[in-house]
Amino acid sequence: MQNSKQPALFIPHGGGPCFFMDDPRGIWRGMEAYLRSIAATLPATPRAILVVSGHWETEGFAFTGAERPTLVYDYYNFPPHTYDLRYDAPGDPALAARGAELLRSAGLPATVDAARGLDHGVFVPLKVAFPEAAIPVVEMSVDLNLDPALHLAAGRALAPLRDEAVLIVGSGMSFHNMHGYGDPRFTAPSNAFDAWLTKAVEADAESRSSDLARWESAPAARASHPREEHLIPLMVASGASDAPGRRDYHEHVLETAISGFRFP
Secondary structure, eight states, X not given: OTTSOOOEEEEEOOSXXXXXXXXXXXXXXXXXXXXXXXXXXXXXXXXXXXXXXXXXXXXXXXXXXXXXOOEEOOOOSOOGGGGSOOOOOOOOHHHHHHHHHHHHHTTOOEEEESSOOEEHHHHHHHHHHXXXXXXXXXXXXXXXXXXXXXXXXXXXXXXXXXXXXXXXXXXXXXXXOTTTTXXXXXXXXXXXXXXXXXXXXXXXXXXXXXXXXXGGGSTTHHHXXXXXXXXXXXXXXXXXXXXXXXXEEEEXXXXXXXXXXXXX
């Protein structure tokens, strides 16, 4: 069953280690429930998971190549126990090499970094979605120029991995403006951008790629993403599918519209 074709996902990873802290207001409960639901919606247990994180930027693309990746606690001023979180999933050096080769074959620069660990854009949501940490995980960086067309092309190059039972996950946030969270003045702009983004995702692959490549022209685009590193992983997930996507998670978190998307 592990040979079943896997979807590509774009998931929200929340704020820092939010799912592993006290949450008396229930801010993160809906997002946590969505992440917990993912495994049951897959056609089979993935052979491996490739996560594109908005928290790792490199010149060209890079893949983690360690047999046993460490964790990068790249969040600040959180409770001490959140720096003791563990996610001891194995790495997959062969998958890292395969991903890099697919990108290079498409004319895209790619390397394997055997020393790099998994940042919180990877281990925090995966610890919720796949708590057993039994599935091998490879992280992929975003290119520091954040060119959407380049990342759509990277997704197209990586699409064969889905037929090899690899789950491709873009990890970011559909709205990411640190000044907007908790501010009701950003509710309407975030709604406008979310509506545009959902319509773009649900279009055919050619129209979707065209729309996403010019995402800056969307309503409230820069109000939603002053810098787009948390949106760019969506481009890779989108590029990895030639079928219309769909929104499979949506709610308002801290007064802003947040969504997750799936590409069959």
